[in-house]
Amino acid sequence: MATSYREIDSHIAVKVERLQVGARLPFDVFIKDGGVMKPLFNKGMIFSRIAQSIIHEKGVSEVYVLAECAGALAGYGSQSSRSQESVLENPVAFKNYSHAKDKYFQIERSVLVPGTLVPFSIYSIEQLSFRPVAEASESSPVRIDSHIVNAPGDLCIMTADVPRYNEYLRTLSDGKNLPPEEATRVKALVTKENAKVIMKELLEDPRSGQAIKETGRVVNSMIDSILESRDTIYDLISLKQYDYYTYTHSVNVGVLSVGLGVAVNLPRPQIELLGMGAMLHDVGKSAIPGDILNKQGKLDDMEYMIIKTHVTEGEKILRSNPDVPPQAMPAALQHHEKLSGRGYPAGLKGTEINLFGRIVAIADCYDALTTKRPYKAPMTPFYALSIIAKETGDYDQELLKVFIKMLGKIK
Structure with missing residues (x-):
């Protein structure tokens, strides 16, 4: 018997039981929140048991799919839809791509x-x-x-x-020949792009004193832009990327951390230190083999142990550079620590973790979850924040509330 669906405006209502754990979604999935349709799961994401549990915890019985995806919905879960192999899942093609990406x-x-x-x-x-x-x-x-x-x-x-x-x-x-509102937006984008260039140079030459000094300069430009208009943060964050780039991720984490620092009313000098540490939080990845950084899929235990050393490798690099203020260090050294004590490298817990470390931990996790990989769909902001909020013992819940409010306009 054919499955029937209710069409609501431009969306089709689907019972959550219709979503199959372990199957890749061939359409975007939405949730109705306060009468507004919000993206919940992105097309291409594999529907997991964690995703299923979050839906159940929120008491959701129906989700929504765009009416134009009715054909994909009808064929969802069929053997033919599961058996098609994408070039994105070809390990040889992915390895060649990863080497060319540099x-x-x-x-x-x-x-x-x-x-x-x-x-x-x-x-x-x-x-x-x-x-x-x-x-x-x-x-x-x-x-x-x-x-x-x-x-x-x-x-x-x-x-x-x-x-x-x-x-x-x-x-x-200089903003010449642009309307004032457009000039402000373009100025913010130029700041972000300059920051990406500097971070790429720094990751290629992590002991470059000049690149460190330039990092401080662009952090100040970011702060100026966000203080001038809080909405600038939406222009500064790179969304809907095709792949993960460490230099873009570093800038996104810097922007999100600075934005959160502004939102919790930190003094300007503190925000500058926070931004500096946040931008440099992954500099230690310059010491990690590219084959591990760019691996397609899950790391094995040994590879995970190696990737975890990027924090201590980063500490060596940053402590050797006199242009990195010691007060900025916790942002870089503690971004993988968790309030529960289950983080690394030191297994710090609770108040042992500096405010900067707690801020960057949220920003780093959020950007990693919402960034697309060629072999993995990104999480929507709504879903990513739900995942972070679920880990109640790991992240600072008061900071997270402010972070969620700050990102309220991102869809």
């Missing part, structure tokens, strides 16, 4: 202003491939248009073209 630098499409000229080629990352979107050079620049801005996947440039990209960012930073 030759490119991911850029924010929102900073590409239509009508402006760029002297660098632009590529799209999709299905583990780097595809040319627009070819350009200093002698033959290309004008940004909708074809470039709307290209699928992440946009990137060759790492060798980063200096030209920096020059393009400088031309945007």
Whole structure:
């Protein structure tokens, strides 16, 4: 007998029992919260028992799927839908992609202003491939248009073209020929992109004193932007990426941490120290083999032990640099500690964990959960925050309440 569904406006109501544990979702799933449809699970996510338990804990009996996905819903769970192997699950293709990724630098499409000229080629990352979107050079620049801005996947440039990209960012930073509200948004985006460039340089040369000094400069620019307009934080966070980049993650964690520091009314000098430590929290990953950092799927026990050393490796790097203030260190050294004492590297618990460590722990976990990987769908903000809130003994619940309120406009 055919399964029937109730259509509500542009959505179809589906009983939660219809969601199959262990099956990949071929559509986005929504929840009705206060009369508003909010994304709950992203297309491509494997529906897990944890996801199932969160739905039950919230007392949800129905979820919603876009009406246009009725066909995918009808075939959901069939043998044919489970048996199709994606190129994203091909280990050889993924390994080749991971090695090639270092030759490119991911850029924010929102900073590409239509009508402006760029002297660098632009590529799209999709299905583990780097595809040319627009070819350009200093002698033959290309004008940004909708074809470039709307290209699928992440946009990137060759790492060798980063200096030209920096020059393009400088031309945007003065805000000339842009409406005031657009100039403010573009200025914030330029700050973020500058921060990503600096973090990439730092991860490649972690003992660079100049890069550390530049980190302090961009943190101050971030703080200025957020203090000028609290909504700027939504422009500063990189959303809907195709893949995880340590340098982009570092900047996102810096932005989220600074935003939370502002939200809890920390003094400006404290926010500067927090932002510095948050931006540098993963610098120790420069000492971790790329094959482990970029592994497709779950790490084995030995690989997990190695990845955990990034905190102590980061401590060695940061303590050797006189430009890193000692007061900023807890943000980097304690971001994997948990209030329950189950974290690492020191197994600190409760009040033993510095405020900076507690803030960065939330920001780091949230960004990791909501970042897409080629082999794994990201969690929606709603679902990610539900996961973090579920770990009541691990994260500071008062900070988490402020964090959730701060991210209230993100969908």
